[in-house]
Amino acid sequence: MRGKLIAAYEGADNPGYDNMYAVYLAVGCTDAQWPPEWETWRQDNWAVHEQAPFLTWGNAW
Amino acid sequence: MRSSPSASRSAHRHPRPGRTFERRPSPDRRRGRSSGGGATTRSSARCRRGARCWMSPSITPTPADPRSSSRCPASGTRCRTTSTRVWRWRTPEGPAVRVSGCRCWGVSSRTMRDSPTTGSGSIRAASVRVSRRSRACLGTSMATVRRTCPRRSASRRSGSPAPSATRTHARRTRPSCFPTCPRSTPSGTWTRSARRSGWSRSTTSASSYGTYLGQVYATLFPDRIRRAVFDSTVDPRNVWYQANLDQDVAFDRQHPHLVRVARRVPGGVPPREDREGGGPTLLRRADRARGGTRRWRGRPRRMGRCVPARGVLPVPVEVPRPRLLRMGQRPCVGS
Numbered sequence: 111m112r113g114k115l116i117a118a119y120e121g122a123d124n125p126g127y128d129n130m131y132a133v134y135l136a137v138g139c140t141d142a143q144w145p146p147e148w149e150t151w152r153q154d155n156w157a158v159h160e161q162a163p164f165l166t167w168g169n170a171w
Numbered sequence: 172m173r174s175s176p177s178a179s180r181s182a183h184r185h186p187r188p189g190r191t192f193e194r195r196p197s198p199d200r201r202r203g204r205s206s207g208g209g210a211t212t213r214s215s216a217r218c219r220r221g222a223r224c225w226m227s228p229s230i231t232p233t234p235a236d237p238r239s240s241s242r243c244p245a246s247g248t249r250c251r252t253t254s255t256r257v258w259r260w261r262t263p264e265g266p267a268v269r270v271s272g273c274r275c276w277g278v279s280s281r282t283m284r285d286s287p288t289t290g291s292g293s294i295r296a297a298s299v300r301v302s303r304r305s306r307a308c309l310g311t312s313m314a315t316v317r318r319t320c321p322r323r324s325a326s327r328r329s330g331s332p333a334p335s336a337t338r339t340h341a342r343r344t345r346p347s348c349f350p351t352c353p354r355s356t357p358s359g360t361w362t363r364s365a366r367r368s369g370w371s372r373s374t375t376s377a378s379s380y381g382t383y384l385g386q387v388y389a390t391l392f393p394d395r396i397r398r399a400v401f402d403s404t405v406d407p408r409n410v411w412y413q414a415n416l417d418q419d420v421a422f423d424r425q426h427p428h429l430v431r432v433a434r435r436v437p438g439g440v441p442p443r444e445d446r447e448g449g450g451p452t453l454l455r456r457a458d459r460a461r462g463g464t465r466r467w468r469g470r471p472r473r474m475g476r477c478v479p480a481r482g483v484l485p486v487p488v489e490v491p492r493p494r495l496l497r498m499g500q501r502p503c504v505g506s
Contacts, residue, residue, distance in 0.1 A: 162423035
């Protein structure tokens with residue numbers, strides 16, 4: 111079971127994506143302003159989580 | 172995050188190279204050297220099928236692709252022609268838009284293939300038929316940003332910001348609908364790539380992040396975009412914090428529909444194959460199960476009327492906005 115879990119994770123993501131994600135993160139950070147307060151993130155995402163639990167926290171970046 | 176081939180067929184029906192895509196000599200070509208510094212040898216090659224492809228020099232050719240398709244020896248792009256249908260967002264039940272284009276597997280498709288779960292977005296190859304048997308494509312993607320970022324840093328270190336014409340233009344003409352319009356590395360990269368390619372106008376298909384860039388670019392430079400197809404659109408007014416919250420709700424709404432589609436496909440959606448093939452894998456399997464004639468493997472060929480059934484692609488639905496609409500608001504959880 112554990113092996114399958116690891117295989118599933120590695121199938122979806124692996125260190126080879128680090129460079130792309132690093133660039134993506136850098137571009138995303140400079141594209142627009144983001145709320146500086148973690149409390150804003152926490153409250154907003156928990157509120158949206160009530161409507162959309164599947165993606166909300168996985169998409170909080 | 173799904174993708175779609177690029178370039179409207181209607182744009183190619185009556186090719187008028189002299190008017191629709193005014194090819195002008197690149198400044199680099201006039202000077203007889205490449206621009207941008209560093210290893211910036213522009214790649215230009217002609218595929219076996221006659222397509223002529225330009226690639227930004229900063230885009231690394233893709234490694235060997237298992238799919239058999241013609242390959243530009245210099246640029247490394249793999250091109251094939253396909254056709255599909257794109258639904259208009261405003262009229263999902265209305266007539267479909269028929270598009271066809273030259274997919275550059277070595278450019279933006281790689282971005283989509285490599286990041287199926289999060290979708291870094293891409294701007295697919297712009298494509299235009301310049302003659303009966305020749306098709307030119309301009310590829311650009313997130314990959315081009317990699318070279319641009321260090322250059323900006325270097326200019327700042329040297330104390331000479333020297334904003335590019337694009338960036339200056341973006342500052343002066345920043346439309347009010349884009350409060351967070353980038354200043355703009357991606358837009359500038361796009362401009363430079365287009366300039367290097369020698370095209371003054373381009374037909375573009377973009378997905379996800381690419382739709383954000385495409386909308387900003389088309390707003391800043393409406394005369395440089397002839398037609399555009401946006402798939403999995405991002406509302407540029409809300410990037411990125413609010414857009415992500417909206418996306419959460421939208422995904423939750425669309426997910427049951429995706430599951431229903433997957434259940435109709437024998438074997439469901441294999442994660443690995445779907446990751447490598449993206450949306451087309453699902454469509455190919457669905458089409459095969461329906462006795463369709465879509466052929467994606469083998470030598471690239473014109474697809475004729477191999478169009479997926481209407482019910483296969485997710486039809487966009489009206490997504491209600493989440494209760495929290497403005498950044499910075501402090502809602503009461505549970506109220």
